[in-house]
Amino acid sequence: MINITLPDGSIRHYEAPVTGLDIARSISEGLARNVLAAKVNGVVWDATRVISSDASVKLLTWDDEEGKATMWHSSAHLMAEAVEALYPGAKFGIGPDIENGFYYDIDLGDRVISSDDFEKIEQKMLDLAREKHPYYRREIPKADAISHFATKGDEYKLELLEELQDGEITFYESGHFTDLCRGPHLPDTSPIKAVKILSVAGAYWRGDEKRKMLTRLYGITFPKQKELTDYLTLLEEAKKRDHRKLGRELDLFIFSQQVGQGLPLWLPKGAQLRERLEQFLKKLQRQAGYLPVITPHIGNVDLYKTSGHFAKYGADSFRPILTPQEGEAFMLKPMNCPHHCEIYRSRYHSYKDLPLRYAEFGTVYRYEQSGELHGLTRVRGFTQDDAHIFCTPDQVKDEFKNVMDIILYIFKALKFQDFETQISLRDKNDHEKYIGSDENWDKAERAIIEAVEEKGLKSVIAHGEAAFYGPKLDFMVRDAIGRKWQLGTIQVDYNLPERFELEYIGSDNLQHRPVMIHRAPFGSMERFVAVLIEHCAGNFPLWLTPEQVIILPISEKYHEYAEKVLKLLNNSEIRAQIDYRSEKAGRKIRDAELRKIPFMLVVGEKEAESGTVSVRKHGEGDLGAMTPEKFAGVVSDEIAVLLDV
RNA sequence: GCCGUUGUAGCUCAGGGGUAGAGCACUUCCUUGGUAAGGAAGAGGUCAUGAGUUCAAUUCUCAUCAACGGCUCCA
Known part of the structure; x- marks a missing residue:
């Protein structure tokens, strides 16, 4: 006797081991038709996998995120099968489900897939799906798995196998396609009724730019044709919100090949919009006790050697500018903080002066790889709504929270409701990547986590995503087509004060080291305006819009x-x-x-x-x-x- | 930077080995109107750039530049 607890709390009894599909059938034929997978004791399983002891079970359908994910993962296999049929000898990397659909990384040898080929792949997938092939799960000894892919000549799967332990290896087989895969999968291919290959792109094997570039095919599938049509319509609508398109149509900004890629030219209306945003923030900052400073667009290379930026980014920056006579070397300002540190250092400070908040809309220039440039969201010259707060260690958390208040106020005023926050911490195993002592890092990371908790913000923690000089809190907002961009950022920094030997005299009449907080509520004016355009589809709030x-x-x-x-x-x-x-x-x-x-x-x-x-x-x-x-x-x-x- | 796609008028796009087309926008004229497009005429392009093939290249080949979709990167 097996007792299965369903999500509503009811318990059903079965005489013998059952599958998710069996349970669905015992409830209704309709449910059985729609069940894509089963969540057994919190783990997503194949609906066809046998449950042999008491368990709590949730049957997953298209209405569940995990149901969709299972369908898309299975669709990736289906696409691989189609590709293998159409391009014999293709080798396969990984093929996961993603937020909207799935992809598969494929090594096609010398062959190339272009968008002209999508239709035949889609057709092949549909043909295969109609054959209603079941997805069979098999546990397989490592040696057999290795020999399977060695015979097939698929070095990618062999590499993946190297990292797996004997006894935890499973194969999934559907139709003519067998894949190393953890699963879970659909019972069979029949729910896949509508198929669209969305795009093709290159992707480095295992995300490593030193390794071979594979062909990545993106696709999406649906159980109904209409859902696919709706999804494609949604994509079309999103394209209309694209800030690059609206930026041109509304005369906000342009790019010129003559001026250079990634260097936006703000047209009068765009400039007015941007200035208004700046004024809005300047007012908030005046109220919050910030002091304006202005620093030049270039700085001596030595400044960035002191800050550590040169060692870290010098090779990937615009080349230094040399003076004709003296041979001095200046860098285009990639950061405002070293300049602000020099301002702080220019005079003695008492603990009574702190916190000291220097604010500047500082334009910085960074060499971004040409393939990275993207409208206003990723450019080579941009203006940060930057400020650096110099404070005592005790003041860090409060200052941090004050900055959060400014950011949250801005987001509220502009109706950015569905932002995400990310706490970026260091990768504790990678000492190469960061500067500063473990002790300082720990202190800074703790301060951020506590401030976020005390503000009651939901956030995700990303290990290894910190800046090289300190941990940070980022506010992420999505663009029209769902890409996430970092806007506001707050970063605690114990390192620059060290490098610039910043000090203040404490009440004990001794010298102490201040802590620095870098913060930019908008992030950059360029990126913020881009996301704002997409957010409101060009219908700016009345107070911001250039023409009211x-x-x-x-x-x-x-x-x-x-x-x-x-x-x-x-x-x-x-x-x-x-x-x-x-x-x-x-x-x-x-x-x-x-x-x-x-x-x-x-x-x-x-x-x-x-x-x-x-x-x-x-x-x-x-x-x-x-x-x-x-x-x-x-x-x-x-x-x-x-x-x- | 890497992989793929693309590059024709200010914008959106059609065309195609024999020196170019549409709609919108622009200019001028007519029209002086009531809540999402009034009419006519005109002007505007070394077909991204540079080489090559050819009697002839905007069209075919190659390279460069840029844009787009990803990957990697992002102080």
């Missing part, structure tokens, strides 16, 4: 009245313009809607006579007529609401 209002005269006869309205609005600090073109109202409205201008004011005979404006709101439509004064009130009210968070 456009006045649309019905005909030339009302230009004079339009100008009167404009003057009034400008006096109320509202950013408005007049569309003087000799176009019909419908046309002017359409263009203003496409430009995503929040308010349109239609003025014609009626309005001129009654001293009103007809207000139309972007995306909503006609709000009716009101006096310009009342409209100005509407605008300032809306801004007040947006900023009251």
